[in-house]
Amino acid sequence: MTELIDAPATGRSTPSLLRFATAGSVDDGKSTLVGRLLHDSKSVLADQLEAVTQASQDRGRDTPDLSLLTDGLRAEREQGITIDVAYRYFATLRRRFILADTPGHVQYTRNMVTGASTAELALVLVDARNGVVEQTRRHLAVAALLRVPHVVLAVNKMDLVDYAEPVFAAVAEEFSAHAASFGVAEVTAIPVSALAGDNVVTPSPHMPWYAGPTVLEHLETVRVTHDPTREPSRFPVQYVIRPHTPEHRDYRGYAGQIAAGVLRTGEQVTVLPSGTTSTVEGIDLLGEQVDAAWAPQSVTVRLTDDLDVSRGDLIAARGTSAVPGRDLTATVCHLHDRPLAPGTRVLLKHTTRTVKAMVKEIPSRLSLTDLSQQPDPGELAANDIGRVVLRTAEPLSLDAYADSRRTGSFLLIDPDDGTTLTAGMTEPH
Incomplete structure (x- = not known):
């Protein structure tokens, strides 16, 4: 049954929209999964498929490399990796989708922040042979910090482990344990082979022990609970x-x-x-x-x-909880190669308001090795997640990020050249 959403005060209903982001370590198969999803759901135009087929032949492949459906930049194709967030729009009879295929390299974790900032579902891939690695934990941390409502684990490359149920079960158990430590209450785990198409759009004949939904079936039926x-x-x-x-x-x-x-x-x-x-x-x-x-x-x-x-x-x-103030504490993901340190003067952009601000202190940094908070780190490097205390030159009215992802978030900007330094999420007052 198609899920419909009602527009307030109109009574009109339209198929619901799901925004989701993919994430995973390098070579876990994110782009291939997305390409398979688009191809098998018949969301690829004939000329697109023809271009991908030709590009695959030029690279010596006998079959179309479906990852090229999302790796659209020339540099990505030459290196065989995804180096930026690739957005794609598609629809089935049951739902409309906006997906963001985010990079896997650790130095591009900041790009996942971009892709997941508006996502209602995070699809995290794990190579069945490698299990949960540090980058997996980092992606989980970002999804949890950004309050992404739904997390899906796709255990990929099951064809390379003989479609063994114990391998899938072990990865799902470890992933769920880490997710719980970040406050993610529920994880949907799906065993897949993006290359072969198992459990992406159609059920796999190679895994009769799995009775759950395919990736597309879950995307089409997951309840979009957030309503601004x-x-x-x-x-x-x-x-x-x-x-x-x-x-x-x-x-x-x-x-x-x-x-x-x-x-x-x-x-x-x-x-x-x-x-x-x-x-x-x-x-x-x-x-x-x-x-x-x-x-x-x-x-x-x-x-x-x-x-x-x-x-x-x-x-x-009237009676809003967004009380104006000049001091705020936030959890941030630092995005720039230049470190963020106490005393740094920045511009803080919140919705349409931009004010001068200063980093007063950095109380802690999150360690993704053991999930502990490291006190007084001194600074935050690129892709670090930590807590900061800021002082603004003018009062701002921010909601807690837990209450509103839009009015509880902000950016820190370099006042000299306008580059984005940090993405922040306001903690409760």
């Missing part, structure tokens, strides 16, 4: 519209994208960080006035009061 419209309303102001024309002399609208919740005409709201209150007078969507709008729609909001509201301000539900 059920969160308290959050509307970061991106632009203030003041048309200086006679017919719109008194018009003042605040344009942006609703980050969470539902905004309704007549609703009482609070403008942060000032704390002033007002009422939603009107909502304009695509040139038409509407009574309600919801995340992630882009709208223009008009308030009954003439307030001093500018880009970066947050229009939130």
